[in-house]
Amino acid sequence: MTQSATAQEPAPLPEPESAAAPVPVPVQGAAPAPGAARPRLYVIDALRLCAALLVALHHYVGTWRVNQPHNLIWGRPSSDIFPNVFRVTSYGWIGVEIFFVISGFVICMSCWGRGPRDFFVSRVIRLYPAYWFGVLFTGAVLTLWPAVFKPPVSGRDMLFNLSMLQQGSHIADVDGVYWTLWSELRFYLVFLLVVAGGLTYRKVVVFCCAWGVAAALAPVAGLPALTLLADPDAAWYFIAGLALYLMHRFGQDMLLWGILGMSWLMAQSELAKRIDTVEHVSSWRGALLLYTVFLLFMVGVAVGLTDRLQWKWLATAGSLTYPFYLLHYAVGTDIIHYFRDAADPRLLVAAVIALMLALSYLVHRFVERPLSRLLKRGLTRSFARLGPAPSRRAAP
Known part of the structure; x- marks a missing residue:
């Protein structure tokens, strides 16, 4: 990520169960009309898939290891192979930030009117089945056919990766893209x-x-626990998603625009830090423009301008996003490395993306769905032994 696609997000990236969003209420504080529902937000599925493809294209085409004279994926800088496409794909990393915003939006949507038990169960069944497969599959590929990435962890560390808590214990990720899951968990x-x-x-x-x-205070407070929970590198993207969902549910007001504006101001600084420390191939102005356009589009989603987009096939496409994100990086770059001299680079990239999407469908169909059902039944029975959960109703 599965459940409903209206509520799917990143990695990044799990989705809610509800297939329709409540009608927004123009007067702040009023509850949505009972039983009223907006059309399913298929556009969220489209955005998630586009974000995942942006990240994949960035990894395959839009970056290189700046401290090494030759790109380990292609054998030479990818900017020489894709001189025009490279200028666009060098910004593909911003798909992660897009995932975080969508995550804030859909998690708030899926949790409205539900308790912590439902929240816990939904996150476990959404995150872990595909992730477990990704850890084992990627680890096996890197062990058997090391190329761009050597096996990054020992067998015991690979097992620890199955917990998804490896970054908190300073253990290397089996695949470098897993770092985003640590932000999601926090x-x-x-x-x-x-x-x-x-x-x-x-x-x-x-x-x-x-x-x-x-x-805002964590970077200067010098308190590791505060930094851990506040997550200053990603918090403002999640906050933007939460504010956008409140716009969607209750309508616009000055306070929500203020929260969204502050998140944009803080995010532009985080984008600059990302470029300075990691993504040296892109510019701050370009990244900020792309992020701003995305936020404005999300405002349109929040106020209902995209409700008429009802392409049902996007639900299936959105369900592939999470396994695709988990599987595409280390395995995909390995495939490119081994076949780079045997095929046209553009066709090879297209073929690898198609292969990863096909594999993602198989993982979704034969791993995620059956394991999610099994986990949901087991966890529901376990919580039932604890007694009934306290009843609560959503309020404005």
Whole structure:
């Protein structure tokens, strides 16, 4: 990521169960009309898939190892092989930031009116089945056919990766893209505090402000625990997604525009840091332009301008996003490395993307869905032994 595609996100990236979003209420504080529902947000599936493809194209075409004279994927700088396409794909890394914003939007959507038990179960069954397969499959490929990436971890560290908590224990990821899951997990942890009390307009707004203050103070506070929970590198993207969902549910107001504006101001600084430290091949101006256009499009989604987009095939496409993201990097670059001299580079990239999408469908169909059903039954029975969950209803 599966459940509903209206609520799918990144990596990045799990989706909610509800297939339709509540009708937005123009008067702040009023509850949505009972039983009323907007059309399913298929556009969210389209955005997630586009973000995943952007990241993949960046890894395959739009980057190189700046400290080495030759690109280890192609044998020479990819900018020489794809001189025109490279200028665009060098910005593909911003797909991760797009994932984070969508995650904030859809997690808030999927949790509205639900308790912490449902939240926990939904996140486990969404995140872990495809991830477990990704760890084992990628580890096996890198062990048997090391090329661009040598086997990054020992057998015991690979097993620890199955917990998804390896970064918290300073253990290397089996695949480099897994770093985003650590940010997702921290977002779930802090947002669980709001879910436990029942989501309301007021509580989500307070959470956005409080988490934003923590994220702003963490870099100068010198408190590791605060930095760990505040996650200043990613928090503002999740906050933007939360504000956009409140616009979607309750309508626009000055406060929500203020939260969204502050998240944009803080995000532009984080984009600059990302470029300075990792993504040297792109510019701050270009990244900020792309991110701003995406946020404006999400505003259109929030206020209902895309509700008429009802292409049902996008639900299936969106379900491939999470396994595709988990599998595309290390395995895909290995394939390119081995076949780079036997095929046209453009056809090879297209073929690898098609292969990864096909593999992602198989993982979704034969790993995610059956394992998710099994986990959901087991966890539901386990929580039933704890007694009934406290009843609560969503309030404005």
